[in-house]
Amino acid sequence: MSATALPSTSNPPGIIDQALADRLAGIVGAKRVLYRPSELLTYTSDGLPSYHKQPGLAVFPGTRDEVVAVVRVLAERHVPFVPRGAGTGLSGGALADGLVLIGLNRLTRILSIDAENCRAVVEPGVVNVALSRAVAQYGLHYAPDPSSQAACTIGGNVAENAGGPHCLKYGVTTNHVVAITAVLPSGEIVELGDTEGEHEGYDLVGAFVGSEGCFGIALQVTVRLSRNAEAVRTLLADFMSLDSAARAVSGVVATGIVPAALEMIDQATIRAVESSIYAAGYPTDASAALLIELDGAAAGLEHDVATVESICKSSGARTVRIARDEAERARLWQGRKKAFGAMGRVSSHLVVQDAVVPRTRLPEVLERIHEIGERHRVRVCNVFHAGDGNLHPNIAYSAADADETARVHLAMREIMRACVDVGGTITGEHGVGLDKLEYMALIFSPDSLATMCALREVFDPERRANPGKVVPMHACREWTAAPAARVTSRGRA
């Protein structure tokens, strides 16, 4: 491919060429179709800096009708495509290696807000926090709050079944999505779920949420809104060992009090945060800190705060600090929410892992992770949703150092295995994408993977939407004898 133009061939199926670019430009306008490598640079990676894949072409529709028209042109020509929201994903899910990337970040309208029924209907490009801001005047918010909420989109959240610190009490994306209008890769528009009454029939909303762009594009999402809590208390407890912090987590959960959030931050992370512009006043000599938030009705809340405080102390907390006001609370959270960013400053590259283990196994797994890190001489930072057992062991490293890079990957593989060994899973909220493909076989049998492929083919028989993600390709082969059409060329000239 030359730097300025796409090849102008005839167009066999699956080929990205000038004629296709022209067709798409006819729908969205020439400025909204990018194919020069320099223009595509932004779209060669997502939130994970370790992968770079250049799309063959990127197209940015501005309306729902334009999205549908684009998808129909691609269907006509059997061209594979990848939907993309804000590109904050942490599993390489939005990468389009030589394929058509469909950017949905221009579809930012909140179509309706029904405060009385706690519902909103949004376009996929609406930024997560923008929705909460828009409904704040009604005393409502959108509960799933990924740490990336200032940037990530509802469409991306739906595709990843995103979670966040407050999902411990309030549930993840799938618990808050009521209905979805989607365009399937064939161009067919489907309405999933029921926007008003109870839904009967297959839970296709449940199937679509978490489908990582492989089932089609969410055009419109009906979400449930949550009422703001009457009162909120945020505590920071610091510990001299990871183990005592982990015991405090179990202790709190066992009481029956469900904190709105229960996050753990280890020493390496604390130090990264405290030496960044996001310094939150975490004690840098502590081995671990727990950020605990309790919310709900004001009556009885102080009683729960006192219970949690005493559990932390009896588990060995050195100090328990309770935020006095909203400003202090925001500062404590800022450190947590910007932790990945702060770690990114430490080194040029960062691998972010996302395993989940049974809560009671946290102490031993943290121990294992520490041991693995030491053995491979890599620096593992842990900052994670402890209440759910959702670990984020992260390793900052320099990709220029081949030896270090190799050690990082070995360590990560061992960490994943350790989590699976105790009955855990390979991803709690970031999705499989490309990054976790190799681990799928650790937790699913070939028959389970083939069943997932069969479900995907219900939505996308040609396997053109986000091909090669989530389920390893080899797992898909046997199930269906012959999918309708196979894309033979990726169209990269």
Next chain:
Amino acid sequence: MTAVALPGVGALVDRVRDAAARRAALRVVGQGTWFDAGRPVLAQETISTRDLAGIIEYVPGDLTLTARAGTTLAEIVEATAAHGQWLALDPHGGDAGTLGATIATASSGPLATGFGTPRDLVLGLELVTGAGIVARGGGRVVKNVAGFDIARLLTGSWGSLGVITEVSVRLHARPAVDESIIVPLPAKSGAVERVRTLLRRIPFTPLACEVVNAALARALGAGAAPAAIVRLGGNREAVAAQRAAFDELGSVREIDVSVWQRLRTIESRDAIVFRLSALPARIESVWTSAAALEGEGALIHAAPARGIVRCVLRRSDGTTAAAASVLSSTSCSRIGERLPSELWAILPRPGADALSRRVKHAFDPAGVLNPGVIGELE
């Protein structure tokens, strides 16, 4: 028709494969307590999961439990209560039913107001597809996005995509105080709406809140007037404040927690049962549609926060005709639980759309699992 109970997943696989090869339709049941629930199924042979029973893993500290599909809810109640926990799922019909059937039918009860429905509690499951393939979706931990969500797809699929053989669920710790109250309501229009607006306004969600009509209140031994029955949970101070919030509805008195068990088991096996629903703010009009059946002795209850009204009628020609007239005249969402076939014929067929049919075909290519149960047949 007698149900063949399969002793293990291997035997089940053989049985399903054999049926698929012969294209012989199978009726899949758990304990069979709900045998006649759902749309009529066209099958000559019946298989039961009741022998696939027993809790496989329960670590109280993890608040998760994995059990074979044939395990009864009663067994789970007993195991978890010993640790001050519960599976917050109280489907109508009581605890004799199996976990697998509860998940397969996405059945819930009053606790859905506080804890959601089975889709919110299921973490993972194992199934045998209509092709006799053993597959798993989800996992045993409380958060999991690995792979496509087969577990949620199977939840509420009524056994038409696969026979569920094992389920992992999320548990909750029992609240320190679990108190139920009853508030009689005036027998005039607007009463249900008042309960809904109160629930919308107060700073907490009760564990359960059902409005019952006068006939149901009487059947429950809970007075002779329509009433709101509310289940409150939390620490002592929280529950006292919650209780006070209901004072504005009328005179609040405590009622024994056993009222919920009675509500779940009030209807006879051959009753006509269906639900009407809409957005919560329309609850009063949905209730009014259902109230047309009061003359037939209908027991009616509503979960105002969820916008759902549930009707129970004795089965007779008269009640069937009255129910038919309600079901065919309302514009809200209508879901049958147990109905005579002429009433099923009035209701929408959720499995009839092209996408649902493709799902069915992908999981059950020979169409042998509970054919007709989701209305997918012509």
